[in-house]
Amino acid sequence: MKQLMLGNKAFARGLYEAGCSIVSSYPGTPSTEVTEEAAKYDEIYCEWAPNEKVAMEVAFGACLAGKRSFCGMKHVGLNVAADPLYTCSYTGVNAGMVICVADDPGMHSSQNEQDSRHHAIAAKVPMLEPSDSAEALLFAKKAFELSEEYDTPVIIKMCTRVAHSQSIVDTVDRVVPETKPYEKNIAKYVMMPGNAIKRHPFVEERTRKLIELANTGEFNRVEMGDTSLGIITSSTSYQYAKEVFGDKASILKLGMVNPLPDKLITDFAAKVDKLIVIEELDPIIEEHCKALGLTLNGKDLLPIEGEFSQNLIADKLGEEVPGFKSLGEALPGRPPVMCAGCPHRGMFYTLKKNKCTVLGDIGCYTLGAVAPLNSIEMTLCMGASISSIHGFNKALGAESEGKTVAVIGDSTFMHSGMTGLANIAYNQSNSTVIILDNSITGMTGHQQNPTTGYNIKGDPAGKIDLESLCRAMGFNRIAVVDPYDLAECDRVLKEELAAPEPSVIISRRPCALLKYVKHNPPLKVDENKCVGCKQCMNIGCPAISMKNGKAKIDTTLCVGCKVCSQLCKLNALQEQ
């Protein structure tokens, strides 16, 4: 049946149709919906793993046991999973194993703009790159066949515009292949030096065979048009190139971006007068073509940074772009903000008030770095807040210990925070770690995690108790506070910063957007009492604004958390 389908959902459909049985992933925009949609099929076992490395190892174990498996992640997640990836390239698979990595050119919701193709090259595993939903579905299915035929994990690289665009797909029924019997094979699966040395030549030989497939197989195709210009491209760049040039150019469209073909490219180059590579981010296809001895344009004309679009390509390559009208005035920006009632707000207000140096982490709470809270001073990667505060305090000692904190969310703590905390417990720095426990993975759109007590389907699951975990690691000082209670937050923060040993503060209240969270009626402003002192504006709540010198509450947004009313000395913010 033909239908309009999100790229990520089409990917999940491909997993389903291919008979994939086991899925383990960690959420990350723009990859999350692949796993969420897969979880809607009862025939597939799906789970959120604590992090991407665990997810990939789960998928590896499942394919080893003989079932087709999958793990999905965003580009930075593949850094975390790089360890198993590079070596399961050597072991190969039993049943097929497919990995989704979703890049984010333009950094719509990421901390860097890295190009995942480097991982495929370095790990020597094939990488497919769909350019729309139909290809996402098709490639997901083909990837399993490729995986089993060539004895390798296969990566499918998505990007924001393919992952989060809907286009037309055609679906068919699910076909489940027979479980491949697991057979003990120490030489293949135990990667100690003596065995791994013998597997490396296998990997190189596999790559040679895959290059042949890239030259002749179905993933790469030539669309001959006018031969005055030849374009080599892939992914969403292919769509932009077709939009701009139509059949005014000939196109070599690459669906397999690692390994790259050689003969196919040189044959194509011989048929066109001029050659250009159109690829987002790094010049990987371009460098490959240059190594083949070809003369061509690429990053000399097109940017390495950011996303492409049809106009960008037209403009840079000398084609006409449409004109437009402009208002000619700078408009106020509308950056994302912490939601009204966000439990993180009270803690960040307290940290700002106490002039703390705040080392941050990855999640909604990274918004604690923006005005008016301006609190977080460092964000690097998952878990770095806790590891970094240890280094920070070891470097500065008493000078920083009493005023520096690490803040990390519950899901990020389970992902990569625990090992950093173990380091503090083991190597003893007097560090204060705040776990912002909002009982969900918020940033990526409410996924369950090992601390929530529910699994990906919303059914009851194992629940890790943060207090017990920290205590087991050797922390004596563990405090739990409600971030809606500013006085209590202030008291506990001061106490733990002053304490002569490391401590963990758990700032606990569920995300205000969770369906089970009951909201209080919105507050109202007593205009007779409000003098327009703007104290309530210091928390950056989107529900409060100043109108005609008085505070005004947007009753459609306010959830009655009363954090603002604790700041009003005149008691002007009241319950209705």
Place this chain on the structure above:
Amino acid sequence: MTKNIMIVGVGGQGSLLASKLLGHLLLSEGYDVKVSEVHGMSQRGGSVVTYVRFGDKVYSPVIDKGEADFIVSFEKLEAARYVEYLKEGGRIVVNTQEIDPMPVITGAVSYPENLIEKMEALGIQVDAMDCLSLAEEAGSAKAVNLVLMGRLSKYFDIPREKWEQAIRECVPEKFIELNLKAFALGLGE
């Protein structure tokens, strides 16, 4: 020839249902369709954009500056923000509601005045209406999206029954009547 509709607004206003409805409708009309949206950060009260493109064959999933036949805006400032994306002769359908962004809330800048007039002064066709009041009249402030769709439908050569059928197929059953009413109010009935 590919036609382009940009749906813009503030995260949480319900633009996803509008693009779902349009995609569903245009697919049933036999067009090739692409709908593109950005998830993640933008959901938290930020500026959100959805692209809907349809025609015989659609390549790019995004709409670029100077390409939009229609900009459907859930909020006034957001219509002004994306005015450069409008094609020569394109039309803006805008809800006149004002939602203060954080720089306005903190007092760093004020909400710009006379935005509709400024856009009209550029020779742009602006169809402005108070969709929030109409949505409330229909029964819920959340029905702004269907009020906007009702108004947009005036400019399309697609029979009303097809729009209503798409609404029935895209909306949970208990909200169908509410949304049909909002659609009719947007149409000017």
